[in-house]
Amino acid sequence: MNSFPNELEDLIERLARFPGVGRRSAERIAFYILKMKEKDATELAKNIDAVHKTIKPCRICNNFSTQEICPVCANPKRDKEIVCIVEEPKDILAIEKTSQYEGVYYVLLGSISPLEGIGPESLSIGKLLNRLRKGEIKEVIISTDADNEGELTAQFLIEQISRYKVKLYRIGIGIPLGIQIEYIDSATLGRAFLERRPVT
Ligand SMILES: [Zn+2]
DSSP, rough: OOOOOHHHHHHHHHHHHHTTTOOOHHHHHHHHHHHHHEEEEEEEHHHHHHHHOOOEEEETTTTTSSSOOHHHHHHHSEEEEEEEEESSSHHHHHHHHHHHHOOEEEOSSOBBGEEEEEOGGGOHHHHHHHHHHHHOOSHHHHOOOOOOOHHHHHHHHHHHHHHHSSSEEEOOOOTTTTTOGGGHHHHHHHHHHHTTTEEO
């Protein structure tokens, strides 16, 4: 036998496309799935199907949402004129935990990464630029990760956003270089928010 049955081979190939999962890990996961009880495997498949069918990016900010508009954008108490730009929806959770922010968010769904061949055109900023053009936003806070990708992304955003009449800030003071927003403790991230600095 030169290879696994087709069904198994397909599953391994699919799993190997996951971020950070190579062929070897993909095989391990596939064998694990094979050893699962049939009922559990069916639940897993249903789970994958359900997240795809029920969770969509928010129409305004790209945050994960089961509604067309996410709970942050839909909250009348949030200041819609202040927008914090983050790379991923999980960064919103980290910032919400600090309780230091009352504006809304905009999720890029990625960052610029020359190593992975991801350029500025892959970032989803169209909806944000539209709102800036219409003058709906007074203040933007760039909260990309403090790593190379986050820095490249921030520079690109500054280039794009400084064309509009808007106050532009970056968080970052006190955040050690190389760290991602989701791993910063709430106190440090909260402080970084309070001490945001203007971009000139
Ligand atoms: Zn939203």
